[in-house]
Amino acid sequence: MKYTSFLALGLVIFFVSSITTANALPPCSSNHDTIWNECEGVWTGTDGGEYSGTWKNDKRHGQGTITWPNGQRYIGAWVNDRRHGHGTHTRPDGLKYVGEFRNDHPHGQGMWTWTDGQEYVGTFEYGKPEGTGTHTWPDGHQYTGNFLSGLSHGHGTYTWANGRVYTxxxxxxKMDGYGVVKFVDGRIWAGEFSQGSWVKGNKYAPGEAPQDVTAKFQE
Incomplete structure (x- = not known):
């Protein structure tokens, strides 16, 4: 019985090892005048960036890592010499992006993290938060909603660390347009804001706001 189990385990290991070996690409030619195709190689560009990974038709394609002289680094997918697919980009100042890339830019679903504890999770368009996402600060503040070119723009909810909420x-x-603020003590202000400041509207004492106003905090 033990012999049969060990034999079966050995066959599995051999099978997995065979697949891994079969999928591994050969090293690229040391002659840089030849076309690198379906191989793995290391190349240094004119900008000083060193790429190590797979190649196809003389272009970075597949999986690879590039490190630039200024300390930036990308690890992930490549298509036709561009970062494209899922990857991780880190900068020397500590800013880190993990997510989807398109044509050399963060694009799609991804996450930014800063060394000070800030975090953005959501959609990106060509390097900037755009669409919907959540930005969280280390002091407990948080914004969830629409973004445009990296800025809060559209409809969104901002929650302060002390519990106050604007939606x-x-x-x-900046808060601009119609919005509702709910204070920790239960007061509610509903009305127009401009450039981040209250302009006009209704101010309700705790428990006096109508249902259509309080419902804003249940959406």
Whole structure:
């Protein structure tokens, strides 16, 4: 019985090893005048960036890592000499992006993290948060909603660390348009904001706001 088990385990290991070996690409030619195709090689560009990974038709294609002289580094997928697919990009200042790339830019679903504890999780378009996402600060503040070119823009909810909440319209990182603020003590302000400041509307004492206003905090 033990012999049969060891034999079966050995066959599995051999099978997996065979697949891994079969999928491994050969090293690229040491002659850089030849076309590197379906191989793995190391290449240093004119900008000083060193790439180590797979090649196809003389272009970086598949999986690879590039490190630049300024300390930036990318590990992930490549298509036709561009970062494309899933990858991780780190900068010397500590900013880190993990997620989807398209045509050399963060694009699609991804996450930014900063060394000070900030974090953005959501959609990107060509290197900037755009669409919907959540930005969290280390002091406990948080914004969830629409973004445009890296700024809070559209509809969103901002929660302060002390529990105060604003939900409503935003323009270029500021409360602007119709919105509702709920204070920790239960007071609610509903009305127009401009450039981050209250302009006009209704101010309700705790428990006095109508249902259509309080429902904003249950959406």
């Amino acid at each position: 409503g319209e935003w323009k270029y990182d």
